[in-house]
Amino acid sequence: MELITNLQEIVGIDSVSASPMELYCYSSDASQIRGTPDYVVRPQDSEQVSKILKFANEHEIPVTARGAGTGLAGGAVALEGGIVLDLSGMDRILDIDINNLQVAVEPGVVHSKLNEVLKAEGFFFPPDPGSSAMCTLGGLIANNGSGMRSVKYGTTRSYVLDLEVVLADGSVIHTGSKTLKSSAGYDLTRLMVGSEGTLGVITKAILKIHPLPKARTVVLASFETPELAGEAVVKTLSEGVIPSACEILDRTTVEVLNSYDPNIAIPDAGATILFEFDGTKSSVVEEAEIVEAVCKPFASGIRVAADRKEMEEIWSARRLVGAAISRINPNKTRVYVGEDVGVPIKEIPRMLKLVQSISDEFDLPIMTYGHVGDGNLHTGMCIDMLDNEQWERLNLAADKIHKTAIMLDGTVSAEHGIGSARCEYMRLERGDALDVMILIKRALDPKGILNPGKLGV
Amino acid sequence: MLDVDLRSVLKCVRCGACRSVCPVLEEVGWESAGARGRMLVAHGISQGLDVDDDVLESLNTCMTCGMCKQMCPAGANPINVIENIRHRLVMKGDMTEAQKKLHKRITETGNSLGEESGRREWLGECTGSIKETAEYVYFVGCLGAYRYPESVIATFDVLSHFDVTLLPDEVCCGSPLIRTGFDADKMIAHNVEQIRMVGAHTIITSCAGCHNTLIQSYPDEFKVVHVSEFLAEHLSELELKRLDLTVTYHDACHLGRCRGVFDAPRKVITAVCDLKEMKTNREDARCCGGGGGVRTGYPELSLALVKKRLMDVPDGVDYLITSCPLCTKNLIEGGSDTDVIDLVELVRLAMK
Numbered sequence: 009m010e011l012i013t014n015l016q017e018i019v020g021i022d023s024v025s026a027s028p029m030e031l032y033c034y035s036s037d038a039s040q041i042r043g044t045p046d047y048v049v050r051p052q053d054s055e056q057v058s059k060i061l062k063f064a065n066e067h068e069i070p071v072t073a074r075g076a077g078t079g080l081a082g083g084a085v086a087l088e089g090g091i092v093l094d095l096s097g098m099d100r101i102l103d104i105d106i107n108n109l110q111v112a113v114e115p116g117v118v119h120s121k122l123n124e125v126l127k128a129e130g131f132f133f134p135p136d137p138g139s140s141a142m143c144t145l146g147g148l149i150a151n152n153g154s155g156m157r158s159v160k161y162g163t164t165r166s167y168v169l170d171l172e173v174v175l176a177d178g179s180v181i182h183t184g185s186k187t188l189k190s191s192a193g194y195d196l197t198r199l200m201v202g203s204e205g206t207l208g209v210i211t212k213a214i215l216k217i218h219p220l221p222k223a224r225t226v227v228l229a230s231f232e233t234p235e236l237a238g239e240a241v242v243k244t245l246s247e248g249v250i251p252s253a254c255e256i257l258d259r260t261t262v263e264v265l266n267s268y269d270p271n272i273a274i275p276d277a278g279a280t281i282l283f284e285f286d287g288t289k290s291s292v293v294e295e296a297e298i299v300e301a302v303c304k305p306f307a308s309g310i311r312v313a314a315d316r317k318e319m320e321e322i323w324s325a326r327r328l329v330g331a332a333i334s335r336i337n338p339n340k341t342r343v344y345v346g347e348d349v350g351v352p353i354k355e356i357p358r359m360l361k362l363v364q365s366i367s368d369e370f371d372l373p374i375m376t377y378g379h380v381g382d383g384n385l386h387t388g389m390c391i392d393m394l395d396n397e398q399w400e401r402l403n404l405a406a407d408k409i410h411k412t413a414i415m416l417d418g419t420v421s422a423e424h425g426i427g428s429a430r431c432e433y434m435r436l437e438r439g440d441a442l443d444v445m446i447l448i449k450r451a452l453d454p455k456g457i458l459n460p461g462k463l464g465v
Numbered sequence: 466m467l468d469v470d471l472r473s474v475l476k477c478v479r480c481g482a483c484r485s486v487c488p489v490l491e492e493v494g495w496e497s498a499g500a501r502g503r504m505l506v507a508h509g510i511s512q513g514l515d516v517d518d519d520v521l522e523s524l525n526t527c528m529t530c531g532m533c534k535q536m537c538p539a540g541a542n543p544i545n546v547i548e549n550i551r552h553r554l555v556m557k558g559d560m561t562e563a564q565k566k567l568h569k570r571i572t573e574t575g576n577s578l579g580e581e582s583g584r585r586e587w588l589g590e591c592t593g594s595i596k597e598t599a600e601y602v603y604f605v606g607c608l609g610a611y612r613y614p615e616s617v618i619a620t621f622d623v624l625s626h627f628d629v630t631l632l633p634d635e636v637c638c639g640s641p642l643i644r645t646g647f648d649a650d651k652m653i654a655h656n657v658e659q660i661r662m663v664g665a666h667t668i669i670t671s672c673a674g675c676h677n678t679l680i681q682s683y684p685d686e687f688k689v690v691h692v693s694e695f696l697a698e699h700l701s702e703l704e705l706k707r708l709d710l711t712v713t714y715h716d717a718c719h720l721g722r723c724r725g726v727f728d729a730p731r732k733v734i735t736a737v738c739d740l741k742e743m744k745t746n747r748e749d750a751r752c753c754g755g756g757g758g759v760r761t762g763y764p765e766l767s768l769a770l771v772k773k774r775l776m777d778v779p780d781g782v783d784y785l786i787t788s789c790p791l792c793t794k795n796l797i798e799g800g801s802d803t804d805v806i807d808l809v810e811l812v813r814l815a816m817k
C-alpha cells in the first residue's frame with residue numbers, strides 16, 4: 009500500500025495532500041529556511057495525530073508539526089521531508105473554566121481569537137506576540153513565545169498548566185494537571201514548552217488566564233539616542249516600577265509606524281520608549297508619574313497617550329512593525345535573521361550601541377525595536393532580495409549580532425525559537441547543557457522522527 | 466518558465482498576517498487557499514513549479530476582495546500579483562474550462578452572461594427618448610441590464626432628473642475578463658469610443674466591478690462616479706421623503722475597499738431611513754464570495770462564503786441594501802432571509 013493511502017485511511021482523503029503545489033506552500037515559514045515535505049496532513053483530533061505518529065515511527069518517516077507557519081526560525085519547516093502536520097484545523101476552544109482560572113484549547117486556536125472570547129468574561133491570556141492575529145497557540149507554546157507584555161507577565165511557559173502530548177511512538181501523555189501548582193515529579197510541561205516539536209506533538213493545552221486590568225495608560229518618552237533610552241529603562245525598572253509593556257522604537261521604526269498608520273503621530277527622535285502600565289485607575293496614574301520623573305533627566309520629550317483609541321492604534325501598528333519595515337523602500341524586503349536576541353537588562357544600552365556599530369561595519373541599516381523591558385531586542389534588516397552581495401553582508405551582520413548577545417551573557421532567541429536558523433549557536437550559548445538536551449531527545453524520540461534538524465539536538 | 470514579476474512576489478515576507486483576514490483560507494484551510502500561499506505559488510511558478518490543476522485552483526479561487534492587500538504590513542499587493550499571473554498563464558493557454566467559457570461568452574455576445582438579446586431591452590418602450598449627447602452617461606453593466614432590470618430602471622429613472630443618457634451600444638466593461646486573466650482591450654476600446662460619441666464628461670456606474678474597472682483600466686479622460694456618490698452629492702435636488710424602514714448595507718469589495726467609497730452610500734441611506742450596520746462593515750466588510758471569477762468558477766465555494774457574509778446581517782432590518790448587482794445576485798442565491806435590494810431602489814421608494 010502506498011504511504012499516502014495509509015495517511016488517507018487515518019485522516020480521510022481530503023485531509024492529505026501530496027500535490028507539488030501544496031507542498032511548495034508548506035516548504036517555508038517566515039524565515040529563510042526551506043524544506044519540502046512529501047505529504048501535508050491536516051488532522052482533526054489527537055487520536056488521528058496519535059495514529060499518524062505511530063505509523064510514521066514504525067516507518068521512520070520524519071514528522072514536523074506546524075500551526076500557522078508564522079515562525080521566524082524554520083521550526084515548522086520539514087528539513088528532511090516526510091510529513092508536515094498542519095494542526096491549524098484543530099482550533100476548538102474546549103473549555104472556559106473561569107472558576108478555575110483556566111481554559112482548555114486545541115493547538116490550532118489563533119491567539120487573538122482566544123483573547124476575544126476571554127475579553128467577554130473579563131479575562132485574558134497575557135502572552136502577547138506581535139503575530140497575535142495569526143499565530144496559533146500550539147506554535148506559541150512550542151516556541152515559548154511571549155511578546156510585549158512579558159516584562160510584567162512573563163512568557164508562555166508561565167501560563168501552561170497541562171499539555172496533552174503525542175509522543176514519537178504515538179502514545180499520549182498529560183504533562184501536568186488542572187491545579188495551579190504541582191510538585192509531582194519532573195516538570196514535563198516546562199520541558200515541552202519551547203521544545204519546538206522535537207519531543208512530541210501538542211494536541212491540547214490547559215492554560216492559566218488572568219483577570220483583565222481595569223485601567224491602562226501609555227507614556228511615550230523620546231530620547232536623543234537609543235543608549236539614553238536604554239539607560240532610562242534600566243533606571244525605571246530598578247526604581248521598582250514594573251510596566252505592563254516597555255517597548256523601544258528607534259528612529260526608523262517610528263518612521264515605519266507613522267507610515268503604516270498615519271493616525272499615529274509619534275514624534276521623530278533618536279529613540280522612543282513606550283511604557284504601558286495596567287492596574288487600577290489610580291495605580292496607573294501614579295506609575296506614569298513615577299516613570300515621567302525617572303525619565304526626565306534622560307528624555308527630550310514625554311507625553312501620555314490621549315485615550316484608549318490612541319493606545320490601541322499604537323499597539324496594533326507596533327505588533328506588525330517587523331514586516332512593515334519593508335514599506336520604506338519598494339525594492340527591499342525585511343529578512344528575518346538575527347532578529348530576536350535577548351540580553352540581561354542592564355546590558356541593554358551596551359547592546360544597542362554594539363548593534364549600531366555592527367550596522368556601520370557592514371554598511372547595513374538596522375532597525376531596532378523590541379521588548380526592551382525584558383532585554384529582548386528585535387533587529388530589523390531589509391535588503392534587495394535579488395542582490396547576493398547584500399545577502400552576504402546581511403548574514404555576516406546577523407552572525408555578529410548573535411555572537412554579541414552571547415558575549416553579553418544573553419541569548420540568540422528570546423522568544424522566536426531556535427528552529428534550524430539558530431542551531432549553530434546552541435553549543436556556544438548552552439555549553440554542556442546541550443548534551444543533556446540531546447540525551448533527552450534520544451530517550452523520547454530514539455528514531456529521530458520528530459522535527460529532525462532543529463534545536464541542535 | 467513563466468516570466469513572473471519576482472520583485473512584487475518577494476515583497477511578501479511570509480509573516481502570515483493575511484491568514485487572519487483571507488476568507489477563502491478560513492473556509493478551505495489549506496495554505497494554498499490563502500494570500501500567502503498564492504504568493505508562494507507565484508514564486509514557485511517563477512522557479513519552475515509545474516502549472517497543474519492545483520495551481521490554477523489556488524490562483525483562481527482568489528476573489529480579489531482586497532482584505533490581504535489592505536492589511537499587509539509589508540506593503541505587498543497580492544491582488545496585482547495574482548491577476549498578473551492569471552494573465553500570463555492565460556496567454557500561454559493555461560486556464561480552466563470556466564475561464565474559457567467566460568471568455569467565449571463575452572467575446573461572442575459582448576456580455577458576461579452570454580445573452581443574445583438586446584442589452585437595452587429593459588428600456589421597453591422608452592428607447593426613442595434617449596438623448597444622443599449628455600453631460601453624464603449611465604454605464605449599466607451586464608448583470609444590471611440582463612438580470613436586474615427593475616434596479617436599472619430605478620436607476621435610470623432617478624438619474625433622468627439630470628442630464629444623463631446611455632451609451633448607444635454598451636458592451637461588457639471588461640472586468641470579468643481582466644479579473645480572470647484575459648485582455649479586455651477590445652471591450653474597452655469599444656466603450657471608450659461610445660463615451661466619446663456621447664460627449665459625457667462623467668460616467669455613472671451602478672456596479673462595483675464596472676466602477677473599479679472603469680477607473681483602473683480605462684483612459685482617464687473622463688470622470689467615473691458610482692451612482693451612490695452621484696446621489697449623495699445631489700440629495701437636496703431629489704425631494705426625498707423619509708421612509709419608516711431600518712436597513713443594513715453590504716459594502717461591495719471593489720467599491721469599498723478597492724475604491725474607498727464608504728460614506729456616499731451611507732449618506733444616501735441615512736437621508737431616507739435608518740441604517741443598522743452589518744457585523745463587519747466598511748474596510749472590514751466580508752466579501753459576498755462572488756468576485757474575481759469565483760462565482761463562475763467555484764460556485765460551491767462562493768456559496769459557502771456568502772452564507773458566512775449573511776451571518777453578518779443584523780436582526781430587525783427590513784432590507785439588505787447593496788450597490789453592486791453581483792453582490793445582490795450572490796446574496797439572494799445564498800438564501801438571504803432579508804430582502805436584498807439595490808441602493809437606488811431604496812431611493813426610488815423615497816421619491817415623492
